[in-house]
Amino acid sequence: MLLAEVARVSAEVAATRSRSEKTGLLAGLFRTADPEEAPVALTYLAGRLPQGRVGVGWSVLREAPAPAAVPTLTVREVDRALDSIAAVAGKGARTERGRRVAALLGAATAEEQRFLRALLGGELRQGALDALAVEGLARASGADPAAVRRAVMLGGSPGAVARELLARGPAALAGFRLEVGRPVLPMLAHTAGDVEEALDRLGPCAVEEKLDGIRVQVHRNGDVVRIWTRTLEEITERLPELARVARELPVTSAVLDGEVIALDGEGRPRPFQETAGRVGSRRDVAGAAAAVPLSPVFFDLLAVDGRDLLELPVTERHAELARAVPEPLRVRRLTVTDPADPGSRAAARGFAEEVLRRGHEGVVVKALDAPYSAGRRGAAWLKVKPVHTLDLVVLAAEWGHGRRTGKLSNLHLGARCEDGSFTMLGKTFKGLTDALLEWQTGRLRELAVDDDGVVVRVRPELVVEIAYDGVQRSSRYPAGVTLRFARVLRYREDKAAAEADTVAAVEAALPARAGAPSPDGPG
Numbered sequence: 001m002l003l004a005e006v007a008r009v010s011a012e013v014a015a016t017r018s019r020s021e022k023t024g025l026l027a028g029l030f031r032t033a034d035p036e037e038a039p040v041a042l043t044y045l046a047g048r049l050p051q052g053r054v055g056v057g058w059s060v061l062r063e064a065p066a067p068a069a070v071p072t073l074t075v076r077e078v079d080r081a082l083d084s085i086a087a088v089a090g091k092g093a094r095t096e097r098g099r100r101v102a103a104l105l106g107a108a109t110a111e112e113q114r115f116l117r118a119l120l121g122g123e124l125r126q127g128a129l130d131a132l133a134v135e136g137l138a139r140a141s142g143a144d145p146a147a148v149r150r151a152v153m154l155g156g157s158p159g160a161v162a163r164e165l166l167a168r169g170p171a172a173l174a175g176f177r178l179e180v181g182r183p184v185l186p187m188l189a190h191t192a193g194d195v196e197e198a199l200d201r202l203g204p205c206a207v208e209e210k211l212d213g214i215r216v217q218v219h220r221n222g223d224v225v226r227i228w229t230r231t232l233e234e235i236t237e238r239l240p241e242l243a244r245v246a247r248e249l250p251v252t253s254a255v256l257d258g259e260v261i262a263l264d265g266e267g268r269p270r271p272f273q274e275t276a277g278r279v280g281s282r283r284d285v286a287g288a289a290a291a292v293p294l295s296p297v298f299f300d301l302l303a304v305d306g307r308d309l310l311e312l313p314v315t316e317r318h319a320e321l322a323r324a325v326p327e328p329l330r331v332r333r334l335t336v337t338d339p340a341d342p343g344s345r346a347a348a349r350g351f352a353e354e355v356l357r358r359g360h361e362g363v364v365v366k367a368l369d370a371p372y373s374a375g376r377r378g379a380a381w382l383k384v385k386p387v388h389t390l391d392l393v394v395l396a397a398e399w400g401h402g403r404r405t406g407k408l409s410n411l412h413l414g415a416r417c418e419d420g421s422f423t424m425l426g427k428t429f430k431g432l433t434d435a436l437l438e439w440q441t442g443r444l445r446e447l448a449v450d451d452d453g454v455v456v457r458v459r460p461e462l463v464v465e466i467a468y469d470g471v472q473r474s475s476r477y478p479a480g481v482t483l484r485f486a487r488v489l490r491y492r493e494d495k496a497a498a499e500a501d502t503v504a505a506v507e508a509a510l511p512a513r514a515g516a517p518s519p520d521g522p523g
């Protein structure tokens with residue numbers, strides 16, 4: 001498949017608002033795609049690289065070798081070239097990477113150069129491309145869209161499904177089952193304003209503590225244990241204590257869903273950054289595990305001893321979990337069978353208050369009859385947290401002054417738009433500890449695409465969790481809304497930018513009768 005084809009479809013998909021036209025364009029591309037190249041084309045269309053980061057900065061991308069006259073570059077060749085660029089390391093790496101990028105751009109037509117620059121610069125965001133790709137794949141192969149969607153959730157990525165589906169047709173979908181050793185996308189939650197609302201929306205439910213740790217999916221097969229994050233990054237090597245615990249469970253195989261969290265001597269959570277630091281670091285794992293041990297707390301069981309539990313209701317999965325995992329390793333929960341009963345409602349409220357007193361984040365309320373909807377933000381799980389937070393994307397940062405000279409400080413915060421782009425809704429430098437300031441300076445420099453000496457624009461990839469006191473209308477920012485008293489809580493490296501909160505979610509937090517536009521904004 002020629003890169004030019006992918007670039008053309010990418011531009012055409014972006015240019016039309018019609019969902020069915022977008023799907024048709026993607027289906028057209030898949031019909032002629034080589035099954036081996038389709039997964040790579042898919043990641044490009046979604047604005048991602050299979051290599052993740054390739055370490056190419058904006059100064060390299062600004063170079064403009066003369067374009068080729070005719071398109072000859074194949075997707076496979078571009079993929080190999082990016083592999084080789086990502087692999088460059090050591091002294092002189094920057095120059096060598098620059099040389100290889102220039103060679104790649106020199107082999108591309110003007111149109112392909114534009115596409116590659118946007119792709120490498122992180123500017124090629126396509127809203128909801130993965131969902132559209134599922135429909136496009138279904139149309140191209142004659143498969144049932146629901147069956148393709150389910151295969152993607154269980155197979156972990158649209159690319160893996162595309163490869164099989166295009167090579168072997170709809171029958172290949174049956175091969176995507178929950179398998180121990182192959183992670184599935186985790187089920188996610190919606191938000192409810194308070195416990196009462198959650199009870200009313202769900203009916204009979206379980207109210208569980210919401211621990212402020214890092215989500216883990218643990219697969220055990222005999223003595224082999226593997227661990228993945230929420231975005232399916234494998235972190236087995238980083239959490240030896242979790243692997244040990246999983247190996248001791250009285251089962252032969254299992255797929256467990258839960259959190260790991262650093263707790264103090266009294267069982268209260270330690271600062272989130274300590275948990276995140278452990279999960280994010282490959283360095284001196286034994287030393288780090290001794291200094292900040294992490295406790296696993298499991299809340300779901302997706303498979304056990306060869307049985308797939310995904311379709312079973314919460315009640316049955318919880319009963320299986322209780323058999324497989326001893327109580328101290330399980331999340332605390334209160335079952336509410338009759339949510340209309342005032343005594344039960346009071347008990348649920350009391351449970352949530354007690355969870356907060358013990359220093360946790362809130363509760364997750366789960367409908368008792370719900371199956372496990374892998375990869376879905378299902379309405380069957382509702383989270384309730386008293387502190388307002390939004391997960392926003394860093395679009396740029398300003399060089400600090402005074403004590404913060406040489407550090408990237410004031411963050412430009414973006415919310416996600418429907419088309420996958422981001423719109424700025426405020427700035428903040430509040431809440432940043434010295435350690436966070438140091439860390440973000442390094443990370444943001446890696447993501448930089450432009451620096452005018454005041455503002456450094458970055459690829460919109462880094463998700464930051466922001467606490468705020470309220471949302472108000474504002475004429476200063478393009479979104480027309482801004483946050484009051486925005487402050488940084490932490491970075492969410494376990495979340496992709498495509499999962500950041502949307503402008504619509506921010507607008508939903510506006511007070512019912514918000515006043516006239518105000519020029520005031522945070523920061």
Ligand SMILES: Nc1ncnc2c1ncn2[C@@H]1O[C@H](COP(=O)(O)OP(=O)(O)OP(=O)(O)O)[C@@H](O)[C@H]1O
Pocket residue numbers: 187188189190208209210211212213214215230259299331364383
């Ligand atoms: N008992 C629990 N059941 C489910 N999820 C829990 C529980 N305790 C903590 N969590 C965490 O809460 C998250 C549920 O909220 P959601 O699905 O919206 O994910 P999120 O976007 O990471 O949320 P948040 O930023 O609020 O942690 C899970 O991803 C998990 O990490």
